[in-house]
Amino acid sequence: MGFGLSSDQYILRIIQKYSHDSSHIYAVQRAKDELDPIVKDWAGRYLISTSISGSFAKGTSITLGSDFDLFISLSPDTPGTLRDIYKTLYNKLNAKGYSVKRQNVSLGVTVSGLNVDVIPAKKQPGYTYDHSIYLSKKDSWTQTNVEQHINLVKDSGRLNEVRITKIWSKLHRLDFPSFYLELAVIEALKRSPTDQLASNFLKVLEYLSTTFQNQRFVDPANSNNIISDLLTESEKKMIAGKAREGYVAKSWSEVVW
Secondary structure, three states, X not given: OOOOHHHHHXXXXXXXXXXXXXXXXXXXXXXXXXXXXXXXHHHHXXXXXXXXXXXXXXXXXXXXXXXXXXXXXXXXXXXXXXXXXXXXXXHHHHXXXXXXXXOOOOEEEEEOOEEEEEEEEEEOOOOOOOEEEEEOOOOXXXXXXXXXXXXXXXXXXXXXXXXXXXXXXXXXXXXXXXXXXXXXXXXHOOOOOOOOHHHHHHHHHHHHHOHHHHOOOEEOXXXXXXHHHHOOHHHHHHHHHHHHHHHOOOOHHHOOO
16 A cells, blocks of 8 residues: 555545534533532532543544543542442433443433443542543452543544544444553654654554564553553454454555545
């Protein structure tokens, strides 16, 4: 595949195809406004704040993914285990009539037509934005800092490359956690220019098809939180296989459409 202007234009058209329009920000705010009173009623005096987080806050959201993350910051004094917090929030949302989907660190709900990932987290004591979150797949917990994650991705200079890689991942039905994908794209392009979109995307596919499987990714906010452990070896192998197919494809339309 060539890297000329037409290739860059094709990739940009695909990104635009799966981009939210200008009305989306208002829809996100309305959905947050609908959920906030429910969260406040559930958390009571232990609620510190709710904030729009995840891909929407980073500038990497696409229409194929969840519309936004609602991050719930709870006081360090919040009673109960993180598992209890996750479970009682599930029960609260369910009682309010939402169809709630249990996910690894979040609860998925549809609010006014938007897919929202609700993430309850307990703040660590002191002057920090570090939080503990529940990992339902492992029935365990981890400490992280979503604000640091947001800033890392926003400031990476790789937003379009992240977005096209997310589009590719969704179109090919890959299980690729968002932050893991973002870190992989940033790593793949750490020595690449910022003005060669198609060429950079091809480098990402090459990286995913080769080095990625054995690369260890660590949460920049917590060295004990190994991001690459979020996927099994077979799941990583599937990503690598699809990336290899994309890397050797004869046209971009076979890779993203």
